Amino acid sequence: MSMQMQTKAQTSFDSLALTPPMGWNSWNTFQCNINEKLIKETADAMVKSGMLAAGYKYLIIDDCWQVGRDKNGNIIADPVKFPSGIKALADYIHSKGLKFGIYSDAGTKTCQGRPGSRGYEFQDARTYARWGVDYLKYDWCHHGTQNAEASYRLMAQALRAAGRPIVFSICEWGTNKPWLWGKKAGGNLWRTTEDILNCYDCRNDWGGMGFVHILDLQVGLQAYAGPGHWNDPDMLEVGNTGLTVEESRSHFSLWAILAAPLIAGNDIIHMSDTIRDILTNREVIAVDQDPLGKEGTRVKKEGDLEVWARQLADGSRAVVLFNRGEKKAKIAFQWTDIGYPNTLKAEVRDLWKHENLGKFKGSFSAEVGKHSVVMVKVIPE
Numbered sequence: 599m600s601m602q603m604q605t606k607a608q609t610s611f612d613s614l615a616l617t618p619p620m621g622w623n624s625w626n627t628f629q630c631n632i633n634e635k636l637i638k639e640t641a642d643a644m645v646k647s648g649m650l651a652a653g654y655k656y657l658i659i660d661d662c663w664q665v666g667r668d669k670n671g672n673i674i675a676d677p678v679k680f681p682s683g684i685k686a687l688a689d690y691i692h693s694k695g696l697k698f699g700i701y702s703d704a705g706t707k708t709c710q711g712r713p714g715s716r717g718y719e720f721q722d723a724r725t726y727a728r729w730g731v732d733y734l735k736y737d738w739c740h741h742g743t744q745n746a747e748a749s750y751r752l753m754a755q756a757l758r759a760a761g762r763p764i765v766f767s768i769c770e771w772g773t774n775k776p777w778l779w780g781k782k783a784g785g786n787l788w789r790t791t792e793d794i795l796n797c798y799d800c801r802n803d804w805g806g807m808g809f810v811h812i813l814d815l816q817v818g819l820q821a822y823a824g825p826g827h828w829n830d831p832d833m834l835e836v837g838n839t840g841l842t843v844e845e846s847r848s849h850f851s852l853w854a855i856l857a858a859p860l861i862a863g864n865d866i867i868h869m870s871d872t873i874r875d876i877l878t879n880r881e882v883i884a885v886d887q888d889p890l891g892k893e894g895t896r897v898k899k900e901g902d903l904e905v906w907a908r909q910l911a912d913g914s915r916a917v918v919l920f921n922r923g924e925k926k927a928k929i930a931f932q933w934t935d936i937g938y939p940n941t942l943k944a945e946v947r948d949l950w951k952h953e954n955l956g957k958f959k960g961s962f963s964a965e966v967g968k969h970s971v972v973m974v975k976v977i978p979e
């Protein structure tokens with residue numbers, strides 16, 4: 599590579615994920631039940647439903663696309679489920695204006711026992727670049743005694759060496775505090791917790807949990823996020839069975855406050871208009887994608903009643919009033935809770951009703967239903 603080419607490649611890697619990545623991933627709904635037809639139909643649906651226009655550009659295949667390696671060590675895609683091969687699939691996805699993401703693992707095997715990239719990092723990165731991959735989710739199963747930071751850095755180096763700018767998603771579940779080293783290791787985002795489950799507040803025996811538990815674990819991590827490197831509280835369960843519509847709306851609003859990657863995990867082909875309207879709410883997405891890239895956090899908690907806030911590039915604040923309890927309740931906050939003096943007059947706009955609620959001075963309150971949110975923008979005069 600010439601110096602000039604090297605600088606160009608460097609620059610394009612450095613301008614990846616300047617806002618949190620948005621897209622769709624196969625895992626939350628389909629697990630290993632993926633195939634070429636499903637992925638192509640999902641690509642079509644992403645365009646038709648308006649998801650792409652709303653910003654969801656990465657279509658990511660998770661675990662189970664791979665079955666082995668050939669005698670030269672090249673990774674082999676499942677020939678029954680992906681008969682046309684991954685390159686052809688990537689071409690199809692690109693032809694729709696989407697970007698294409700894939701999944702591997704830093705250990706010897708993926709979480710579903712498929713071949714991992716351990717020992718094949720540079721070879722796999724070259725294969726991905728050749729196929730036209732734009733995003734790699736890199737998991738942490740079967741890692742034995744491997745050092746996490748070194749393992750992720752190795753794959754980041756391999757991706758850079760392969761030359762094609764590929765968003766690098768560290769999926770290490772927060773075990774070794776990746777927020778402390780993920781950026782340095784070359785990651786654009788890193789999972790902060792075990793897997794999200796399609797429920798409000800359940801937990802399972804291996805550490806999977808509903809979104810409210812994930813939410814609690816984000817408090818204190820906000821300083822580590824910024825343009826090009828994001829905390830990842832895991833993919834969305836919006837629209838999946840196990841969450842009510844109100845809970846889906848709460849989940850989505852709070853992920854926007856967290857500057858979280860918005861990776862939908864529902865069945866886009868069959869989603870209802872209600873769920874599509876949640877996922878494509880332009881005003882909430884604008885909060886998530888705010889160019890300042892400053893992650894928000896919880897600024898007030900009184901039992902089940904919480905206030906989450908985020909500073910935006912134009913000096914305004916996005917605020918979510920979240921009622922975790924079982925009964926409707928009034929939630930209030932003062933301007934001082936969101937970093938303004940109480941003497942300030944500000945316009946308050948409801949981001950779900952899409953209407954201005956009027957001018958307020960010093961405080962705002964609203965009635966919030968069970969497991970629901972009211973999400974507003976507070977815009978100083």
Ligand code: GLA
Nearest residue numbers: 625660661709710737769793
């Ligand atoms: C891990 C990851 C999940 C998913 C599965 C696939 O559990 O955290 O997001 O990728 O593996 O096997």
